Amino acid sequence: MTISKDALNDEVFRVGVLSDTHGRLNGAVFTLFEGVDCIFHAGDVGKSQVIRELELIAPVHAIRGNTDPFDLPFPEVLDTSHKGIRFHVRHVVPTSGRSLEFFTMRMDADVVLFGHTHVPFLEKVRGTLFLNPGAISRSRVPAETAAVITVRGGEIAATVHDLVAHEFPVRVRYPAAAGA
Numbered sequence: 001m002t003i004s005k006d007a008l009n010d011e012v013f014r015v016g017v018l019s020d021t022h023g024r025l026n027g028a029v030f031t032l033f034e035g036v037d038c039i040f041h042a043g044d045v046g047k048s049q050v051i052r053e054l055e056l057i058a059p060v061h062a063i064r065g066n067t068d069p070f071d072l073p074f075p076e077v078l079d080t081s082h083k084g085i086r087f088h089v090r091h092v093v094p095t096s097g098r099s100l101e102f103f104t105m106r107m108d109a110d111v112v113l114f115g116h117t118h119v120p121f122l123e124k125v126r127g128t129l130f131l132n133p134g135a136i137s138r139s140r141v142p143a144e145t146a147a148v149i150t151v152r153g154g155e156i157a158a159t160v161h162d163l164v165a166h167e168f169p170v171r172v173r174y175p176a177a178a179g180a
Contacts, residue, residue, distance in 0.1 A: 011151065013037045013083055016058065017158075018146040019091075019115025020135035022067065023047040025054070026144050028163040029136070033057045036148065038082055042115040042133070043091030044068060065091040065115060079109070085151055089113045093130065100125040110156060111149065120145050120160040131158050 016033035023046025033039060036058050043065025045051060054060045064074040078089040088109035093100075093116075103112065104126040111129045114121075118135035134145030144163040149156060 011083055011153070013151050015040065015082065015149040015151075016054075016146065017042065017113055017131060017133045017149060018136060019113075019133050020044040020065070020118050020137055021046055021050050022135075022137040023050060024137060025050055026136050026146075026163040028144075029054075029146055030057060032146055032148065032161055032163070040087065040089055040113050042089055042113045043074075044115060044135075045072060045074070046137075048072060061087075061089065063089050063091060083151070085156065086110045087113060092116045093132075095121060095123075095130070095132075100128075100130055103130075104128045120147070122147075122158055122160060129156055129158060131160075133160060136163065 014036045016036040016039040018029065019042035022044055038058050039054050039060045041060060041062040043063045044067050045062055051060050051062055061078055061080060062074045063078050064072055064076050080087050086109045088107050091114060093103065093112060093114035100123065109128055111131065114132050117132060120134035121130065121132035123130050131147055133147035134143060136144050136146065145160050146163060147158055147160045149158045
C-alpha cells in the first residue's frame with residue numbers, strides 16, 4: 001500500500017504494536033521495539049506498569065480493552081496520526097465476511113490496529129492495513145507475538161514476530177543498567 005503524501009517521500013519510521021498483555025510483558029519486546037518512533041497498545045493492558053515499562057522505549061498510545069479495569073486512563077477508541085499516517089485503534093474489530101470492507105467505508109484510516117482474539121491478523125482491504133499483533137499472554141493460544149510497522153517512502157509494511165522463538169535476545173530491564 002502506498003500513501004501519497006509528499007512529506008513521506010523519504011521518511012522512514014517504525015512503530016511497535018502489541019495487544020492483550022494482561023499485565024505482563026515478554027522481555028523480547030524491548031529488543032523488538034528498540035528504535036521505534038512510538039508504540040501502540042491495542043487493549044487489555046492489565047496493569048499500568050506495562051505502559052510505564054513500554055514508555056522507557058518510546059512514547060505509547062494505548063486504549064482500554066474489554067478486561068481492563070475502568071480506572072486505567074485510556075480511551076476505548078483512538079484516532080491519531082503519526083508522521084502523516086492515520087491510525088485507528090480499538091480492541092475489537094470483526095474480521096469475518098465483508099466486515100473489513102464495510103469498516104473501511106466508515107473509517108478514514110491508513111492503518112487499523114486491534115486485538116482481543118490473541119491471534120495475529122494482517123490484511124490490506126481497500127487501501128487500509130488491518131493488524132492484530134496477537135497477544136503476549138498465552139491465555140488462548142500457545143504463542144506470544146507482537147508486530148512492527150515500517151513506513152518507508154510512504155509504503156506501509158507490517159511484520160508479526162514470535163517472541164518465544166530465539167529470534168530476539170531477552171532483556172530483563174530496559175535500558176540496561178550502566179556498566180552492564
